[in-house]
Every structure is written in structure tokens, then in C-alpha cells.
Amino acid sequence: MTTLLANATLLPCTADMPVVEAGWIQVDGETITATGSGEAPKIEGAEVVDVGGDIVMPGMVNPHCHMAMTLFRGLGEDVDDRLYRYVLPMERKFVTPQMVRTGTRLAALELIEAGVTTVADMYYFEAEVGRVVDEAGIRGVVGQTIADFDPPDHKSIDEGFALTEALVAEFAGHKRVTASIAPHAPYSTDIAVMNRVARWADDHPDVPVQIHLAEMDSEMEWCAKTHGLRPVEVVEKAGLLRKGLICAHCLHVSESDIEKMAHAGVCVAHNARSNAKAGRGIAPVEAMRAAGIPVGIATDGPMSGNTLDLFSQFAPVTMFQKLAGHSRKPMPAREVIRMATIEGARVLGMDAAIGSLEPGKQADLIRIDVSAARMQPIYDIYATLVFCAMPVDVRDVMVAGKWLMRGREVKTVERRRAMRDALQIAREFKAEMARIDAAG
């Protein structure tokens, strides 16, 4: 089965980030087999889609998310102690396989509608996340959380590892779902446990490791008090600062931390809105990238960042670096889109397969309509994407050669059911919030 997308403004997101006017792209089965500009080749039996000048670009990569937390979206907004007041008690009470399935399904719907085709998740009952990702047709790195704080799905570290082993077994050989292990953070996963994860990871070189790192002042203080070290140094001491480690946040990283991180070959998921909404600060993205660390653009969970689309992150990502650099120049629009595509793929260790439109790669691509008044005129298509485009402009989404959305119609997630199930759980959450607030 051959599909030809013709008459596109093609953004292949290859090294030079070119813009191919009147571009075309050929997809055979799951794979991109050719791209070019001008008239598309005639191929018998091919489905030809004239995209009428719309952008065709790689599906976006969201390298840090807690999908199931859609159900907590906007809960406890503007409240400084919301983590201990609402989130942790409610997670302990309400997080079940069914809740995870329901929240993740709502997230999958939103991700597809926003043109995100690959997501890295870390949460509880992660096999449920993997199953929903599988059904939805997107690509996912699904990380089983390992933590000391009596999380909802494991009473001991041994149980956490057992869940991880089961996850790895369930998705062994899966083309789109990659099992992952996720020690929660230096302050919530004992150094001995992180070391155990590191040794386990030695035996499972194909299982990506995810961690929250250097996110909070309280984390800095805890690490200093407990270990006399900075968070990056704690992870290093645990033997976990290793090639391919996916580090979320990395706000509080010093020059020497960045050197260690670059030397070790770790990758970073930058969560601009989540960090700023909590008043935590601005991650030194320019410095990390200058040191050679791949940095992707992530949303964090929807309780922290509200939406799961990358468009809402684009302006913050570049504005924060411009504010920090006191200039218009830092983080040009083109680099933002690079981070959202090929660099995000690199963060997840998947850049050989996805993240750019090149022959031999998986056909993960999106079509974006640029006809809205707010997007015109266009002088720099990358600036248009970064500052004017919104999820609703994504018309079509393809993953591994399969259409997941066409003309804004998502084919793989049943909207009515996803919404109905989510709202039913949200009603219970509201009642619980009222009880917590009444208790003072």
C-alpha cells in the first residue's frame, strides 16, 4: 500500500531544517520510502493526497508526561501546597488500573488531536498506559514508576521491579510501545534503589530509564542535607547518570552538573510551562544544548502543565530563553521545532526510527493547515509554527503509515466514551476535594 502526499510545504526536520516548497513524500506500508519536490511520481495504485500547500512535518515528540493525570487537570490551581494537600492523598485513594486506563485514553485523544505521535510517560499501573498507547496507535515509552513513598501500585521496591518485569515482558517486541523503568526522583527513590535500577538497566540495555531531576528547591535542599550533594551528583553517585537517561526538568543544574550530564550522555525533557507555573524558574536550555545534551520539549502531566500539546509550549520555551538572555536571539523558532521533532526523538533514543521525514524512517507525520487569519502572512514558516499555530490546525496524523486522524476526526480513540468515562471519575475527585477542603 503506497500513499503519496503531494503539494506540501515539507518540513523534513533533517540536519539543516530545510523548507521544501511543493514537496512530496511517499509512504509504503509503515515506512517513508522517498521525498522530493515538484511533481510527485506516478505510482500505480497509490493513494495520492494533495495537501494544497499545507505543512507536512514529523509527528511531534513529547518526552515527559503523566498521561493519566488528565483527570487531575486544573485541580488545585494556584495553590502552593497542592501536592500534599490534594495530589498525593487523592492518588493514593483513586489511582487504580481503571483510572489509569481512563485518564490515559483522554490523553491519547488529546495527543493525537495535537499532532503528538510519540510520548514518554511515567506513572503507575503502567501496563495500562502501554495498552491504551497500543490501541490509540501512537508511539510510547511507558515508564513504570519506582518510588519509596508508598505509591499506589507497589508496596515495596521488589513489587515495583516485579511490575517493571511484567511490563517489559508484555511489550517485548512491540513496534510502538517501549517498556521503560522510572525511578521517581533523587529525593523519592533511595540512592540504593537508584543503584539497583542502574544494575537492572545494565541487564536490560533496551529499556529506557526516566527520572525527575533537579526540579525543585526542596529537592536541592534535601540532596544537600541528606547527601551533601546536588541532585545530579546524587544520581551520579547511584551509578545512574548514564547514556540515554531521560531526565525531566533539570532546572537547577550548574555548569559542572551540565558537564557531568554531557559527559555521561544523558538527555533532557524540558517542561517550560510546568516549571514556570510552579514559579520554579527557567531551565538553562541553551547551555545544556550548547554542551551537546539533546533537549526535547515536554508538557509534564496535565495537572502541572494543563495541556499535552507542544504548541502551547513553543512560545514559552523560546520566550524564557530570550528573557534569560535579555535578547531576541536565543532559541530561534527553527530550533524550537527541531527540539519538538528530531531532538525529542534523540532524547528517547529513537532518532534512528522517527523524528524526521527521511527514506527508511517510520512514517510518523502530521499535516498542518496554515490558512487561519492568525497565521497569515507567513515570512518564516518556523515562526508561524512557534508563535501562531495551535493544535486545531493539525488536520491529519499518521503513525507508522496508519492514519490516526483525518480532517480532525480521530479514528482510534472513541471520543464519547473517553470523555464520559473521564467525567465520571472527575465527579468523584470533585467530591473528594470538597471533603478535603471541608476538613480544612
Added chain:
Amino acid sequence: MTTLLANATLLPCTADMPVVEAGWIQVDGETITATGSGEAPKIEGAEVVDVGGDIVMPGMVNPHCHMAMTLFRGLGEDVDDRLYRYVLPMERKFVTPQMVRTGTRLAALELIEAGVTTVADMYYFEAEVGRVVDEAGIRGVVGQTIADFDPPDHKSIDEGFALTEALVAEFAGHKRVTASIAPHAPYSTDIAVMNRVARWADDHPDVPVQIHLAEMDSEMEWCAKTHGLRPVEVVEKAGLLRKGLICAHCLHVSESDIEKMAHAGVCVAHNARSNAKAGRGIAPVEAMRAAGIPVGIATDGPMSGNTLDLFSQFAPVTMFQKLAGHSRKPMPAREVIRMATIEGARVLGMDAAIGSLEPGKQADLIRIDVSAARMQPIYDIYATLVFCAMPVDVRDVMVAGKWLMRGREVKTVERRRAMRDALQIAREFKAEMARIDAAG
């Protein structure tokens, strides 16, 4: 003619910022005549619109814009010297009444689609702006720029005043278009000219005065060097720091500046994205509001801020204050929506007529659909608006009792013509940019 909107999540944006479930609102002619909750009254001959639980709230107020600059949207992005390299030479060459009309029409289309019903503009050939605002059916404060730098529409200050007088005469008594005078900024409008504006304004108490103020480091330096003063002090010395002065930006304001501003009774248009994109800094919005200065949320011109909707400003507005305050608490979502509605109206001196949904006020209102996956569930409707809503969620827009948009169909601006005319001028701009770049 009576219209009843029933079954609404009504956000009247009155003092306590309440949320009225199952709310209704009655409009007779141009005016809101009643609001309530529960079953809507039966009124013979009334058009009843069941909005199915959608939000109904006041149309939003954008208190600082250069509408015609849509034609420059995204031009010279990420270039530090773009003002002198591209903008000023191109404005001198290309700004004509026809260009202003074309750019403003594209802006009007975008504003209506985004639920902005009132805009304050300052540019050149401002009568054209007033005419387009009139045709489009929105409300506008249209400010004729007065400046020393040989602007496109006046060769002398006398000519600038003559244009202003003509503007005032043309729109005298107009219900929706308010003529305004706009001395450009302390560094670009001589102190004697600002003083002349102040005296002229004494004779024209109904004409709002707009100015750019305390926006740039270079402005601070210029004011210090030329006058030994801060920008706010220069305006004070000119006699222009007066009740109702609409001050755009106000990034670089000290505690004593804020005191002076509050004492004088000026108002502020905050341009979060524009300021951040230029790497200029974060305006002390919390401090200004705490001092009693009304602060509205503005977009600036689309060359600086790209889009004209307030939704794109909401997250930055609150995130920047949270970053500056190092906490989740500053600028809660509810306050952001207050600023976008009634407080923005106060900035323009129009809060007796618009900005909230109350009997006796003009029927300027919008309907917002909250059914998108990215908006659900809803725990705090204000947080949903601030962090999840987008212009596309605005379904209907009414100004002075007249529908300007229904079901996303704008009735007062012809889309094809607006887009075609804009793209034609953009082609000339692109050619000029290429010439400038070729010249080095």
C-alpha cells in the same frame, strides 16, 4: 428585539468574579437588560439560544495593539536589530491608507474569531483604522500617533495634530469608535510635544491618550542621558502623567514610578509576550495592581506578539508573575480573566459601558465551547480558560447586541477578500526584505 441566551455557564466578571451555573442573559437591542440563573424567563418573540452549558462571558478587551501590523507578522523574527533593519524603513516605504486598511481588516477578522470585542489601537492613518473597526462591528479606541521620527503620515507635529483633529471630527458621537491621540513614547515624542498633547487633551476631555512607556533599556538610557530622569518622570514633567493615560508596557517602573502612576490615575496595558519575546523583562504587574493601577492584557502589534488573541497571553501573564514571585500563588486564573474583561475596560475608561455582564451595560459578549478533550475535566473554569482554552473555542461573538460571529462564521469581515488583499501586500514586503538582506 430580545435575545435570550439560556443554559449558560455565565461568567459575568462582576466584582466577585462569580460563576453562575445554568445562567441566562437577556439582551434588548444593544443592551443587557437582565441576567439570572435557572429557567430563563418566557418573553414573547424573543430569540432563545440554548448554549448547552457553554461559557458566556464579556467580550475581551485588548488595550494595546497596532492592528495594521498584521502585515508584518513574523517578519524579522529572532533578529535583534529588526526595528532599524526592517520595520522603520519598510513602514516609511509601504505604510499608506490602503495598507493600513488591509492590515487592519485582517486584524479585525482575527480579533472577532478570538472573542476580542474591544481594541485600543495606535498607528498611522488612524481614520482608516476607525473605518475598518466601524465596518467590522467591534469597538475601538483608535489612536493617531504623534511622533518626531518622520512617521509615514505626518511630516510635522502640526500635521499630526491636524490628523488627530480630523479623526476626532469623523468619529464624534460614534457609538463604538472612540478617537484617541497617541504620542509615541518619551524617546520619540519631544517633551514639548508631549506637553502640547497634554494641553490639547485638557480641551478634549473625552479623547483618550495612549503612549508607549518604560518599555526598553535604550529608552531608560535615553531618558537618563537627555533629561536625567526615568521615562515615567519625563512624562510627568511634560504634564502628561494624567488620569486615564493609557500606558503600554511599563516594564521598567520603580516603586516610586508606580506611586506616581497610581497617584496620577494612569492605566496600564501589559504586553507579556511582546516584552518577553524581545528579551526585555517582566513587568511588575502584581505591584502595579496592588497600588490600584488598572492593568489590562494586551497583545501589542502582531510583529511583536504575533497573534491578537488574549488566550495566548493568559498563560504567559500568570507564569511570568509566578516566576517573578517564585510561587504558584501570584496572579490566579480568576484575576487573569478579570484583567482581560472588566479591568481592561477600566484601562480604556469604558468600564461603565462594557467589561462585565450586567443590566444596563452594552451587550458585548462571547460564547465559549468547553467540550474539547484538552479542556476536560473542569475543576476551576477560570483555570480552564487561562490554561486550556484557545481562540477556536469561541463559537459566537456579539457586540452591542449584534452577532458578529456565529458558529465560527464571521459575518462582518469578508474573509477571502481580507486574506487576498493581505497576501498581495505581503508579497511586496517579502521582496523588500530580500532587497534589504541582499544589500547586507
